[in-house]
Amino acid sequence: MKYEIKSAIKKIHKYSKLFFFTKKSVLYRGFRSVDLLIFDDIFPHPVSGFRLEEFTVLLQYFEKSKIIVSPTAYVVVNSKITDHSRDCSLFVKQFPDLKSKVRINKKFVNINTKLFYCIFIHNIFNNLHWLEKYKIPFVFTLYPGGGFKLNDIECDFKLRKVLSSPQFRQVIVTQKITRDYLVTNGFCSEENITFVFGGVVPQHSLVTTVAEIKEEHKEQDTFNVCFCAAKYMPKGLDKGYDVFIEAALSLSKKHNQIRFHVIGGFDLDDIDVTRIKDKTIFYGYQNHESLKTIFDRMDVIVSPNKAFLLHKGAFDGFPLGTVIEAALNNVVVLMTDELEQNETFIPDVDFILIQSTAASIVEAVERLMTNDQLAKRIKENSLQKFRKVYSNETQMTPRIAVLKKYI
Incomplete structure (x- = not known):
């Protein structure tokens, strides 16, 4: 010692x-x-x-x-x-x-x-x-x-x-x-x-209107799920990128209309996505304004990050900054909280609490795909709560x- x-x-x-x-x-x-x-x-x-x-x-x-x-x-x-x-x-x-x-x-x-x-x-x-x-x-x-x-x-x-x-x-x-x-x-x-x-957070995120764009999106026959994080280690284990891809592979087998979007430091070479290549878009790192444009088209953001993997004792804040931005753009948030840092947001009211496992992500996404009222209610609640907390x-x-x- x-x-x-x-x-x-x-x-x-x-x-x-x-x-x-x-x-x-x-x-x-x-x-x-x-x-x-x-x-x-x-x-x-x-x-x-x-x-x-x-x-x-x-x-x-x-x-x-x-x-x-x-x-x-x-x-x-x-x-x-x-x-x-x-x-x-x-x-x-x-x-x-x-x-x-x-x-x-x-x-x-x-x-x-x-x-x-x-x-x-x-x-x-x-x-x-x-x-x-x-x-x-x-x-x-x-x-x-x-x-x-x-x-x-x-x-x-x-x-x-x-x-x-x-x-x-x-x-x-x-x-x-x-x-x-x-x-x-x-x-x-x-x-x-x-x-x-x-x-x-940038305050113009709190006052932007997304209703009109979301209405246009509803006419499309797709359900868009995104992942957004910086890459700090192979396969993005600390951010749960490996778990996200595992869930995406499972969801794509059962739901042809689902599409996956990866924002941040990840690309085709990190994890094999051959089976869902035609259903996945990689955006790379994006500035704040570009993020809003992408989030406007999303239904769900998944944040399955894990503590203590990047380095011993290292952990993320709750929630991630990209999650906040997504919520402010009317995207339903699925996120973990293994360190129990949350003391403001209510699960199944303001967001959906998940575990960092493919099974947990799949279950939560399918709940939203089959329950429009749940998705609508969480979007409305989270938008108001996030606006207040991050003003x-x-x-x-x-x-x-x-x-x-x-x-």
Whole structure:
């Protein structure tokens, strides 16, 4: 155990100072100070809708604010880092009033700020050394992912370093399992934790109308089932892609009208789909606007994700961001909740709870195919519930309140 701890710490120290600033970067306290300095590693990539919404709202709300981006996470979504300049240009074209607030990490970086903010444990940890050196207070959101793992030596080390820092002020968490883990293991007291269930989503998703398109779709003699997730491991075992394909193969034998749609990092080479090749469409990664166009044609989205497969202790938030987007486009949601993170949505009212098995998926899909009233009722209920839970009033108001408190 001692060897594992030493090895983890050695690995952490090796990479901890290479993430935010390069070795040639010069940090300085300029005359111009801001109230809020945000950092991210992929903003404003269009595939990350929740970041676009959250950071844009913060930049607009806090007059003296800016965001510094080191786009190292572009590779995670199969994008070239050289595309970052293009994405920044598109962003400032859409929000010209924020042009002066977007900074790409270059040689000279002014870090004069009252408060620092970022999301994910890997981002805050890799900035901790200079935050402590310059005595800059910070708040961060501990989303699932981004290096956060339960009962993991390396992650626990990072959590203790960050949450015991004299510059730490508050951590925002989005899942009760995260809150309980921090408190139970003595990482942080409850008074320094703000719990906001769910996550931020682009707000235009909440006001789009899908009724007209859905009526056109009803005239088609097809039933469309989709799967949407990023690919982080072979066969997408952590997202349940293997289970989805197994269910698709079974459903296609009995229902000729069913069609399958795969969105994200998967293609024909991941799992053999020869038997349903003519009934399956692969879309690859899609930006937020394209997702809406696809979801408008879907009847059901299946999210059979599993915890602790990608890495020991790694888990997804409930529900996935793509599931939220689908629900807001009037798609019936089938999803797992093996860690019992749900405390808001009602099974068989707002969504259908499934197990991560082909049999469970098949049973749920066939229920919907043979019961139009059930499908209609769940769509109506989920649309209203998801709109309420993921409104900026629910999601951003408490986040802004936390940041204002420490500025």
